[in-house]
Amino acid sequence: MAAAATVKQNILLASLVGREALMQMVLISLPIGLQGFFIAGILSSAMSTVDSYLLVAGGNLSYDLYRPFVRPNLSEAALLRLTRIGILIVLIPSLAVAVYF
Numbered sequence: 847m848a849a850a851a852t853v854k855q856n857i858l859l860a861s862l863v864g865r866e867a868l869m870q871m872v873l874i875s876l877p878i879g880l881q882g883f884f885i886a887g888i889l890s891s892a893m894s895t896v897d898s899y900l901l902v903a904g905g906n907l908s909y910d911l912y913r914p915f916v917r918p919n920l921s922e923a924a925l926l927r928l929t930r931i932g933i934l935i936v937l938i939p940s941l942a943v944a945v946y947f
Contacts, residue, residue, distance in 0.1 A: 848868075848871060849862075849867035849870075849871045850867075850869050852867075852871050852874075853867065858870050858871060858874075859873075862911065872884055874894075895944055898937055900933050900937055900940070901929075901933065902936075903932070903933070903936040904929045904930065904931075904933035904935070905929050905934030906932075907929075907932035907935065907936065908925055908929040908931075908932045909925070909929070910930040912928060912932075913925065919945070
């Protein structure tokens, strides 16, 4: 709503998309040091979300697929190692899809 108000006041261009309008509004209104904190906060929340999703996906591969069907008596250390490998297995196609889109 704040970005829409700045468009009405001719501070921002009307051709901006919603995400771009919010970023432009914040970068216009915050001083330089706080701009860096804002951008770092956005990046850290995105990185945290990606990290969580990769951990869940790697855990699903090892705990829900590999252990019940292939080796039911797998040790915890081997399961942890397999989860880390599962994260890499999920990461590669995820990066390919992200780059494609």
